[in-house]
Amino acid sequence: MPRRSSLDSLSQVLARIFLLLAVATALLLLVGLFLKSRPILMRVSLWELFSGDSWRPLRGEFGFFPFILSTVVVTLIALLLAVPPCLLAAVYLSEYSSRRLQQSFRPILEVLAAIPSVIYGLWGVLIIVPLTRTVGGWLGHANSGYTLIAGGMVLAIMVVPFIISLSMEVLLAVPAEARLTALALGCTRWETTRHVVVRHAQRGFFAAVLLGFSRAFGETIAVMMVIGNVAKTPRSLFDPAYTLPALIANNYGEMMSIPLYDSAIMLAALILMVIIIAVNLIAHRILGKLEIR
Amino acid sequence: MNRRNEEKLAIGLMRLSLYGVVLILAAIMAVIVVKGFSAMSWSMITQTPKGGFYLGKEGGVANAIVGSIYLAGGATFLSLLISVPLAFALQKEYSSGRLTYYSRLALDVLWGTPSIVYGAFGFIIMMMIGLRSSLLAGIITLALLVTPIMTRAMEEIIRMAPQELKETACALGLTRLESSSTVILRQTIGGLLTAVMLAFSRAIGDAASILFTAGFSDHMPGSLLDPVASLPLAVFFQISTPIVEVQQRAYASALILFIIVLLLSLLSRWIYLKFSQNVIK
Known part of the structure; x- marks a missing residue:
């Protein structure tokens, strides 16, 4: 004993x-x-680092503005494109579709989430880049195809499985009694969905979007393959850009020989990490309150 | 607009979104499969790169396939050693108040950390201990990346085990350790193994973290201290060249990676069914 x-x-x-x-x-x-x-x-002061828009490591100029701007814009484009259809699809799957469709969708989402980002990147190079080049040409923005908008589109597709499966979890956590009560009061299915289910799920949706944001914000390879990697502040969506993760990935092999270069790259990693931690913690707090993890 | 029409419109929009999403995702797979198959050959799978491979001459990516399996296998194994005890330690049987709270917080932080940051961090550590790009450094970095993922999945699976089962074990006089290592482990083994598979498939597909820690090589992986090739990086390097024949190889390499991930997810389902026979509902 x-x-x-x-x-x-x-x-x-x-x-x-x-x-x-x-x-x-x-x-x-x-x-x-x-x-x-x-x-x-x-x-160098933080303000100078964040607002400076010239990146010339050899001259000791480290302006992070183009990178921060590119990363934020590319992430926002992705969310703007991905969130509305994802939420609509999730609501449909959870409130309207048959159980079978719902069940069969789950493994599909799992597989999609497991597809390596380099494959999405490759698809971007094959499809999105030429598409951007053509459409940009029509609109009078001649471009190489490797642009901010191409990065945003590839990222949008990458966060789709992630946001749908999280939103479905949020919707599943809405108590069945809430739906039944609304139906018993004579609401149609749509009214129940809109006024009861979606309202219940609002905060959870917000958390799902935040997690999608942090996922997109740190994505490296896929974005790097289609965004052009030019260290200049982009003026339009059809300009090439350069995100923080791509900056790290492209430089940390050669950074050792130039003074402060490695420090600047590590600062890029730190900025990335701090922003993502902040966003994630808010999202987890919300999900924790809803008892979803 | 009356309430019926509004509903019809809403359903229409939702269906459109769902089908749109499905269509795009199907298009991705179709492109990868079609392009990949037309560029696929036996030598891609069975040979290592020969001289002039990156100019479009003979060879294949066998070294990258094996390298990826070593990297992901090593990382999964290393991470297993930490994740299983950690997942049990996070249960309320072992709750240590504040410490549990902070380690959950830490895991949330680590879970969200992007793989490029792990890459940079792994690089700092390599520099500190004087290790160069190698299989070992790649394994360690990937293990850092997948451990939070595996731990979180396992923790949830263990937490979801029926409360009655835990209480029954307790009532029979089992200690926490005994009930965890026998009753709960048996109950959850199917789920735990799917968590392992999840970690493996994440590890095999990740490129950013091993870009500079594992390096790349044209040979079959030899020792733990040599650089090693991997499939995601093979795709990345091949598509970055201007030579059409080499880009074709990127399509084939991507298809190989895609098929591996697909097989892993099928295998994971099979394992789950196979090992869930002792489950008490």
Whole structure:
């Protein structure tokens, strides 16, 4: 008997160690990135870094504005394109479709979410880039096809499975009683959906969109393949752009030889991380309150 | 507009969205499959790159296929060693108040961290300990990426095990450790294995985190300390060249990767059914 209970206490100790390990890893990640980006933060003010729009590492000019702007715009385009159809589709699947359609959709979404981003990127190069070139030409914006809007379109497609499956979870968490009550009061199905179900799900939808935002904000390879990677502030949607993740990916092989360059790249990673953490924590807080994880 | 017409309009819009989404996603698969098949050959799967491969000459991506499997397999194994205990430690049986709260928070943070940031972080660590781009560095970085994913999936599966089962085990005099390692483990093993598969398929498809930690090579992976090729990066490098024959290879490589991911998800379903025989509902 004492042996069994001491084994159990041992497992309690081990559990604590593993919990600590998770906390330590997160801290290490943040502190590590911060320490690495400190040299540039000491030399140049934050305001200068964020508002400067000239990126010439050899001359010691590190303006992050074009990258931050590109990343934000590309993410917003993606959400603008993806969110409305995703929410409509999720509502249809959860409120109107047959159980069978709903059930068969789930594995499809899972597979789609598992498709590697490089495949979406390849598809973007094959389809979206030529499309952008042609349409841009019609509209009088001659371009190479590798543009901000192309990045936004590829990203939009990538977040679709993610947002639909999260929104469906949110809709599933709406209590059945709420629907039944509305129907019993004589609402049509649509009125129930619109005034009761969607209202219940509003905050959850918001959280799903936030998580979609953070997913898109950090996406690297697919965006990098279609956005052109030109370190200049884009003037229109048909200009090439350069996102923060792409900046990191394109540079961290060669950054060691130029002073402050590696620090600047790590700062890019830190900015990315801080924004994503903030957005994620808000989203998780909302989902936690709705008892969805 | 009366209420019936509004409903009709709304349903129309929703159907349109759903079919639109399905259509686009089907178009992606169709393009990848058609383009990939027309560029596929046996030598793509069975050979390593020969001289002039990146100019359109002989060879295949066998080294990248094997490299990807090593990378994802190693990362999944490493992450398994942390995720299983961590997932049990997060249950309320082992709750340690504040510490549990903070480690959940930490996991949320790590779960959302983009893979490029893990890549950069892995690179810092490599520099610190004097490791160069290698299979080992790639495995460690990928393990960092998939551990939060695997842990979260496992934690949820264990939490969803019926409360009565846990209570029954407790009433029979089992300690937490005993009930976790026998009753609960048996109940949830199918789900836990799908979490493992999920992590593996995430690891095999990720490119950003291994771009500089695993490097790339034209040979079959040798030792843990040598650079290693991987499929996502093979696709990425091949499509970036201006040579048409090499771009064709990107299509074939992408199709191989796509088929692997598809097979993994089928396998995961099969495993789930196979190992869910002891489940008490």
